[in-house]
Amino acid sequence: MSVTTAPEKQSSPHSDRGLNAPGHDASKSSAAPFSVISRDICIEGELEGSENLTIEGRVKGRIQSEGDIIISATGNVEAVVMARNITIQGRVNGNIEAREAVEIQQQGTLIGDCRARSIQIREGARFEGRSEILK
Amino acid sequence: MAFWSKKKKSTIPSARVENGDMPAEETLIGPGWRLKGRVYGKGTVVFQQAFEGELEIQGRLTIDPSAAVKGMFRSEEIHVRGAVEGSLEGTRMVTLETSARVDGDVTTPRLQMVTGAYLNGNITMAAPQAPLKRQRT
Numbered sequence: 001m002s003v004t005t006a007p008e009k010q011s012s013p014h015s016d017r018g019l020n021a022p023g024h025d026a027s028k029s030s031a032a033p034f035s036v037i038s039r040d041i042c043i044e045g046e047l048e049g050s051e052n053l054t055i056e057g058r059v060k061g062r063i064q065s066e067g068d069i070i071i072s073a074t075g076n077v078e079a080v081v082m083a084r085n086i087t088i089q090g091r092v093n094g095n096i097e098a099r100e101a102v103e104i105q106q107q108g109t110l111i112g113d114c115r116a117r118s119i120q121i122r123e124g125a126r127f128e129g130r131s132e133i134l135k
Numbered sequence: 136m137a138f139w140s141k142k143k144k145s146t147i148p149s150a151r152v153e154n155g156d157m158p159a160e161e162t163l164i165g166p167g168w169r170l171k172g173r174v175y176g177k178g179t180v181v182f183q184q185a186f187e188g189e190l191e192i193q194g195r196l197t198i199d200p201s202a203a204v205k206g207m208f209r210s211e212e213i214h215v216r217g218a219v220e221g222s223l224e225g226t227r228m229v230t231l232e233t234s235a236r237v238d239g240d241v242t243t244p245r246l247q248m249v250t251g252a253y254l255n256g257n258i259t260m261a262a263p264q265a266p267l268k269r270q271r272t
Contacts, residue, residue, distance in 0.1 A: 053168070
């Protein structure tokens with residue numbers, strides 16, 4: 001049991017990630033930094049953001065983004081999802097809306113309604129719900 | 136890493152490519168995100184913006200300088216570089232870096248405070264192996 005006072009340290013390695021990540025090109029919107037929810041993490045609640053997000057874990061609730069969202073193969077989402085582009089490689093149970101494109105990739109599952117300017121459902125994907133193309 | 140980016144046909148880049156060699160166990164809530172609710176599970180969680188709610192993880196929590204978080208936080212290790220309002224419970228250790236601003240109670244067996252860190256609250260030193268009593272704000 002101890003309380004210690006230590007000298008100042010350098011900033012964390014995390015400060016080199018995200019916006020400052022090597023190879024990041026801010027001029028391309030699709031190359032914006034990705035936030036990540038890893039596979040062993042569950043989030044229940046509301047996520048609201050302007051950036052891209054990759055979901056490898058579980059999310060319940062509501063997700064709203066100005067950027068792109070990828071639900072990767074291990075991702076399990078029970079939420080309303082609104083974003084610019086939505087790519088589903090894992091499982092989504094809920095209504096989704098993309099201002100641009102929705103892509104349900106091979107092995108991806110969407111149970112819920114889908115609204116987007118373009119919807120692409122790859123061979124092997126599963127989709128149960130209504131679809132609507134936005135103009 | 137490289138072969139993933141070559142195979143990928145989507146116009147949306149892989150997070151792994153964008154974030155470099157980030158381990159899969161790490162959750163990063165970047166500067167453009169606000170999160171309200173409950174977070175639980177295993178691994179490392181890094182907050183760079185706003186969070187309000189409850190977090191309980193087996194692993195490490197880092198609150199970056201750009202982050203302002205509010206609520207109850209329980210993890211094995213907690214590293215604070217940003218602003219916290221609420222309780223921190225590190226079952227292994229808590230570190231308050233120079234940019235840390237904490238309004239709330241800290242419970243841990245090991246506490247490290249770097250010069251310049253601000254803490255307004257109670258410190259409870261808990262035995263390392265003893266189960267910690269959960270506190271709610």
